[in-house]
Amino acid sequence: MSRQKIILFIVEGTTDEDALSGILKKLFQNNLIKFAIVRSDITIAPGISTKNCKEKINEVVKRYINTYKVNKNDICEIVHLVDTDGCYIDKSCVFKSPDAEKSYQLNGIYALDPEKMIQRNQLKSRILNSILGIRELTFDNNKVKIPYSLFYFACNLEHVLHDQPNALREDKEALADAFSDSYEGREADFLEFITNSDFAVSGNYRETWDFIQNDLHSLERHTNFGVYFRRNDKVCKE
Template sequence: MQKQIRLRSAGRSAGPERGLSMASKSKKVILFIAEGPTDEDTLSPILKKIFQNDEVRFHIVHGDMTSNWSVSVNSAVKTVYEHIEMERKRYGFQKSDIQKVIHLVDTDGVFIPDDRIIYHKGKDIQYYDDRVEAPFPQRVLDRNQRKSQILSRLSETGKVGTLPYRVYYFSRNLEHVFHNRTGNLTDAEKIDFADDFADRYLSDPEGFLAFLSDSDFTVSGDYDDTWKFIAQGVNSLHRHSNFHLLFESSPS
């Protein structure tokens, strides 16, 4: 059983939409990098309540930078840095304002053995607990090779520039972990799930932390252990996450 995470108590202060207000200039920014807007819709309200003494910001990539064909293992850290700079300049805060950068990623089953990628006649990639079926298996093989190497590289990166950095995963994706939903969801379904989740836990952040730290999907061990685990066998197809570790670590 995982150690229960405790919420730090403090008075809540809402952050401004742009820049840092006079009241919040003493706060440090925790910058979350995520793939899509429903990640922010799901997590941002709860995270702002948990990290009450900090300024929570989300940078939405609108896609998966770790499977983008323009990103390589050698350029992965630089790409993350470019996204940080994009958000920093957009909102007008300094590097010294950033406490840490948290990168949220989906695993998409990229660590599975090659022989678990199978041809099927359908139009879309289908994910199962023991295999991936795709109309063009070689494309999935190529993606898995690149993305798994990039994720391994990022997981070993403790800093981007001078900024503390950690990457946490949802396997296969956030909806899989939080709602135990498999298959391809529509944008409307993702929005409904995000709204329901935020409504459920906004007034119960302790319940959210307990959900993360003591569920079937919670991966035990330290940060390095959780990344070794997800890279084994078909674990990256199963319902797993190491996101709870963010809240167990001491504030920077």
């Protein structure tokens, strides 16, 4: 029997894995589903730039490989899941928060320091646009090439899965567990949810990214993760 290949998901935090791991393992039974958890937002990490962002992602993968003693050739693809956090909205839609709390609202982002938030959005959007051009990650002097793709949750994971863009940090773990439990044994329903809901952006990979970069879309409830399943012949739909 041939060794199962790994689909490696790069995610920001443990709640991404908690919410999606069980479902993905059922949908990709012929592969090993693994998660590389960054534990921060790599798109606004200190020192990141459009010139080194690919290298930074490579470092995440290398760290996973070294930690878990994985053979690079056993990874068949890398799927990077990110929150948009409203980063593509116009700076005129960033406002001073009346209560010293950051919040995502229908008309914009309310921040304690609007100028700092605008700068964050500018950096994050530039990095995402640069990462979007990556089609593969290379290792060992280009001897190993692994397909790479980038998918988004807008304005964040909790917004898409629970319609709660401003979920409290202390509630996120419970929300993730509840979501995972709700689709246990109902993986086909998850596919319907993520590919055909009103918030599932239609179109191909490039078109869904063009969509999220316009107007207030990166602040609204949208995801293009459904594109991954629509184009993927590895999915076990039964």
